[in-house]
Amino acid sequence: MALAIRTEGLFRSYETYDKPEGVWNSVRGLWNRKYISKTALQSTDLEIHSGQIVGLVGANGAGKTTLLKILSGLIHPSGGEARVLGHIPWKREEAFLRRISILLGQKNQLWWDIPAADSFELLARIYDLPMARTKARSLELAELLDCTHVLHTQLRRLSLGERMKMEIIGSLLHEPEVLFLDEPTIGLDVVAQTRIRTFLSEYVRERKPTVILTSHYMDDIARLASRLLLISKGSLVYDGTVQEFMLKSEREQRVVLRYAEPLKEKFFLGDGRNLEAGGQEYTIQVTSKELPEMVRRLTQQATVQELKIEEADFEDVIRKYLETESRVHPSRSNH
């Protein structure tokens, strides 16, 4: 399979200045500013094949949006190399820009004061698309997203969810080969999130674009991505499939059990965990490694009436993993 995206030693730092509080420090800042360099993205090597759907996950400020911005040509890197569909992104060649699309969930890219239908017409002119085909396509996408009724309403009058659906249609009109999705469901209600997730899932299955997706909602990643990149403090700390990640991580599971009768005496489980005497229902957090032994011990203690094992969700697993990474690599927090 051909390489769609390749980076080598790609990094980005930027200059900012310290801003001490108070009026006097602001006055002093007129002639004396202390500039500091911050690293947003550490040296990154990456290869993504055509048609792959990659979930890029990290905490706020971890560097995921910086990586997307470099790969889409929005910003220049401070060093290193990158090729997207064979182009150097930050040269912003027209042939490159026609083949990609970036959707920034926190930023409008359509025009605020005009209806989405007018925006799509303008996009057709920008991308040199046949007008009739563009109209048919925008209508088709709007039907899939269930938003045909707001096509002729000014963008500023739409709800956040409706606006995002319009942004998605706008970003897909020219059928990009590489799609960068930065937080496409942020701030949306559950219904809108599900709708957009379902739509994107069907779209990528049908059209097979290469996608890099960032999201704070792990359901987006679990549902759409086949490959997971975890980024922490500007560095990639995990690169593999979502399933491998779940297996590799020391997953936490919850054992929920109900005994037939209240426990007669305190039961010590280890690691500071106990079942207090007199109780009948208990919930215990265990790792996947501990699970078989723990279940054996719990069921031997008394007669079990009900026992459930609940999977930890993906979001918790990632959070734990990133927390561990910060402890293991404290130097990464020193920009």
Add this chain to the structure above:
Amino acid sequence: MSYANIWRRNLGFIRLAVITNLEYRINFLADAVAQPLFSSMIELVLWFAVFRSIGGGELAGFSREYYLAYALWAAFVARITSNWMYEFKMIEDVESGAINGLLVRPTSFFEYYLSQFMGYKILTAVISLIFPLAVAAYFHLPTIYSRIPGMLLLVTYFLLLVHCLSFCITTLAFKFNKVWSFTVAKNLGLWLVSGELVPLDLFPEAWRSFMVAQPFASAVYVPVGYVTGRIGHTALLTGFASTTVGILFFGTLGALLWRRGLRIYSGTGA
């Protein structure tokens, strides 16, 4: 990409400017009608007062009617050749990161705003042209009507230089973020050197010759002087030549600053 496509795309931007501005119709009418009306009235009252205080006669070789005609047309032309609204929008785009939507599409920021700016200015100019025409005709103020197309041609050409100046200032926002005060300073400077404040004839000869040779004189003094009969065809052609030099200089400067700006741009707000 074909020329036909570039043309279609730019017509799309002009269409966008018209639709967007007509969306806020009161603001549009105030800009197209009320502003030129009030600024002309202020200028006319000022020149009436000046000639009353000197007891009539001539000032720097021209009669009161010439100054009234100058004031009338200067208010109209200066409103077209000044750029506040789009320059603020361009700066705001860089400051806020709204520019991202353009950077990732196969078009250019310069072209996008030039077409919108030209489209909007031509639309408002056509509407506000009615006022100086009506006043000049009613009060028989010195106006050579056959020269109006030549004046409008120079004014339209000068808009390209206006946009290059705005583009240069906008690129500074990559480095300094807030640069609206540069717009204010630039427009105040142009107010003086373009001849909007007073006709350049009132300056000492050495100054006058120097300032008329600058491209900025084509913002007000040259087109208004031409249509009111103060200056002739040669001065108009000189205006075209100096504007061309200005466009080349500020266009090149803008392109260099833009390239530098993009290198440090951090994609704000996304």
